[in-house]
Amino acid sequence: MTSKNKIKMDIRNLNLWYDKSQALYDITVPVLENKVTAIIGPSGCGKSTLIRCLNRMNDIINKCRIEGSVIMDDVDIYEKKTDVVEIRKKVGMVFQKPNPFPKSIYENIAYGCRIAGIRNKKKLDEIVENSLKEAALWDEVSDRLDDSAMGFSGGQQQRLCIARALAINPDVVLMDEPCSALDPIATAKIEELIRELVKNYTVVIVTHNMQQAARVSNYTAYMYLGKLIEYGGTKQIFENPKEESTENYITGRFG
Amino acid sequence: MLLSRTLKEELIKYLFFCVAAVSIFIIFFIFFFLFQEALPAFQEMGWGIFSTKWNASNGPYGIGAAIFGTLIVTLGAMLIAIPLGILGAIFLSELAPHRLRIILKPIIELLAGVPSIVYGFIGIVLIVRYLQPSFDMLSGYSFLAGSLILGVMALPIIISMSDDAMKAVPRSYKEASLALGATKWETIKKVTIPSSISGISAAVVLGIGRAIGETMAVSLVLGNVMKIPLPPWDMFETTGTTLTSLIVNDMGEATGLHVNALFAGAVILFVIVAIMSISSNILQERVEKKFRGG
Numbered sequence: 048m049t050s051k052n053k054i055k056m057d058i059r060n061l062n063l064w065y066d067k068s069q070a071l072y073d074i075t076v077p078v079l080e081n082k083v084t085a086i087i088g089p090s091g092c093g094k095s096t097l098i099r100c101l102n103r104m105n106d107i108i109n110k111c112r113i114e115g116s117v118i119m120d121d122v123d124i125y126e127k128k129t130d131v132v133e134i135r136k137k138v139g140m141v142f143q144k145p146n147p148f149p150k151s152i153y154e155n156i157a158y159g160c161r162i163a164g165i166r167n168k169k170k171l172d173e174i175v176e177n178s179l180k181e182a183a184l185w186d187e188v189s190d191r192l193d194d195s196a197m198g199f200s201g202g203q204q205q206r207l208c209i210a211r212a213l214a215i216n217p218d219v220v221l222m223d224e225p226c227s228a229l230d231p232i233a234t235a236k237i238e239e240l241i242r243e244l245v246k247n248y249t250v251v252i253v254t255h256n257m258q259q260a261a262r263v264s265n266y267t268a269y270m271y272l273g274k275l276i277e278y279g280g281t282k283q284i285f286e287n288p289k290e291e292s293t294e295n296y297i298t299g300r301f302g
Numbered sequence: 303m304l305l306s307r308t309l310k311e312e313l314i315k316y317l318f319f320c321v322a323a324v325s326i327f328i329i330f331f332i333f334f335f336l337f338q339e340a341l342p343a344f345q346e347m348g349w350g351i352f353s354t355k356w357n358a359s360n361g362p363y364g365i366g367a368a369i370f371g372t373l374i375v376t377l378g379a380m381l382i383a384i385p386l387g388i389l390g391a392i393f394l395s396e397l398a399p400h401r402l403r404i405i406l407k408p409i410i411e412l413l414a415g416v417p418s419i420v421y422g423f424i425g426i427v428l429i430v431r432y433l434q435p436s437f438d439m440l441s442g443y444s445f446l447a448g449s450l451i452l453g454v455m456a457l458p459i460i461i462s463m464s465d466d467a468m469k470a471v472p473r474s475y476k477e478a479s480l481a482l483g484a485t486k487w488e489t490i491k492k493v494t495i496p497s498s499i500s501g502i503s504a505a506v507v508l509g510i511g512r513a514i515g516e517t518m519a520v521s522l523v524l525g526n527v528m529k530i531p532l533p534p535w536d537m538f539e540t541t542g543t544t545l546t547s548l549i550v551n552d553m554g555e556a557t558g559l560h561v562n563a564l565f566a567g568a569v570i571l572f573v574i575v576a577i578m579s580i581s582s583n584i585l586q587e588r589v590e591k592k593f594r595g596g
Contacts, residue, residue: 102481104477104480104481107476107477107480109400132483132484132485133483135480135481135482135483136482136483139481139482140481142474142477142478142481144474146472146474146475146477146478147478148475148478148479148493148497149475149497158479158482158484158492159482159483159484162482162483162484162488162492163483208478211478211482212481212482215482215483
């Protein structure tokens with residue numbers, strides 16, 4: 048296991064401004080390959096902003112300015128010549144609220160592949176099936192692939208969104224509070240799925256649920272007011288935090 | 303003494319019912335009057351009403367040329383307004399920087415409120431005078447001029463309403479698409495437009511509706527001749543008339559069957575608009591059904 052501690056994405060001195068107000072201050076943190084990295088912290092601490100930096104989703108926000116770098120596979124994704132479309136194919140994303148397209152299950156998953164130029168029906172069928180299996184949704188929807196995605200439950204929709212992200216075969220999967228709109232049973236299913244996914248993918252998850260971070264992640268980054276306060280193994284962060292702020296947050300004294 | 307609350311509730315219900323009933327009654331009254339006045343023309347002329355044999359002084363009153371004119375001018379206006387309108391809306395809603403958008407949007411909406419006579423006047427002094435020498439026409443008054451004017455008049459409605467429809471597409475759909483490696487254009491084409499297609503088609507129908515019903519602007523630039531262009535490929539170049547401009551031009555001096563024939567024109571106009579709005583509803587339902595995959 049040589050890749051045990053290999054860095055997949057290296058965030059270095061990242062500063063971010065929305066117009067004139069600074070949202071991220073000098074963030075430096077690694078994302079390790081085939082591990083789950085959790086980003087925790089109170090609301091408004093910049094954790095969603097940070098995760099959106101990893102696939103350059105902040106590009107679409109007006110007046111958002113970024114300094115610093117994120118190195119993936121020896122390339123700075125913020126370098127001018129880097130193609131943002133290529134980055135997003137390698138770094139998939141699952142959003143806070145399930146956001147399937149108002150199309151059929153099949154079309155939702157085939158979407159990214161079609162964009163990437165895969166037209167072969169047989170190949171598409173295969174990808175759809177495999178992605179749904181990977182997202183542990185196949186057994187529930189295999190006979191309803193042509194049904195509209197909008198008719199499924201929130202938990203199923205969210206797993207569909209995960210399957211859709213996996214279909215384009217990314218290296219990294221970003222999850223921005225993927226369970227915040229779901230009930231406990233659906234949440235448990237997604238968490239189980241995350242533990243499964245990490246065998247093949249690198250996962251970054253933002254969560255405001257500390258138990259969730261403790262359950263699913265290998266590494267945890269704690270953020271407060273736009274700054275990275277502490278980063279370390281999840282066990283260490285939760286059992287033996289070095290910073291007082293981290294301890295206060297984890298023990299529920301604020302946030 | 304205060305009325306009891308339930309009684310008040312009842313009274314208000316009846317008040318609103320009366321107001322609604324009055325407007326429906328007025329509309330039915332208009333329908334009735336329209337058909338009643340048109341009836342003699344249909345009885346006298348039979349199918350001949352659709353012919354192109356027209357003699358304003360003593361008949362026959364075949365309004366085929368005006369029907370043809372209405373359809374041609376509308377078609378021409380659609381050819382101009384639909385592509386420009388939708389592309390304009392895409393720019394406004396998806397591509398324009400915020401600062402430009404907040405300037406452009408009210409200006410476009412203002413254009414929808416410009417009185418049609420103003421467009422007609424601009425049509426005469428600009429378009430007609432430009433077309434005549436440029437295309438070597440007999441006069442610049444033509445279906446082409448009419449189509450151009452109507453196309454421009456329909457644009458603000460189509461742009462503004464399509465823009466609203468596209469803006470209403472949840473941001474999360476667009477983000478999902480971008481996050482899957484789609485470019486901006488792919489996202490517009492495959493997510494934004496399909497998601498807002500019902501709003502866009504409503505905008506187009508409303509725009510065309512304005513084109514079909516428009517009177518003043520067209521009547522100023524068309525030349526008002528009751529003739530079908532021959533040969534047909536000259537159709538945009540020749541003068542002509544539409545149902546609306548026929549009515550507005552002849553109403554003053556018409557008597558007897560002539561008046562009834564003009565009403566028949568109004569009935570036909572009414573039927574065209576009704577067919578359009580019904581078919582657009584059916585189309586819209588089909589599109590939505592297909593899109594929702596149900």
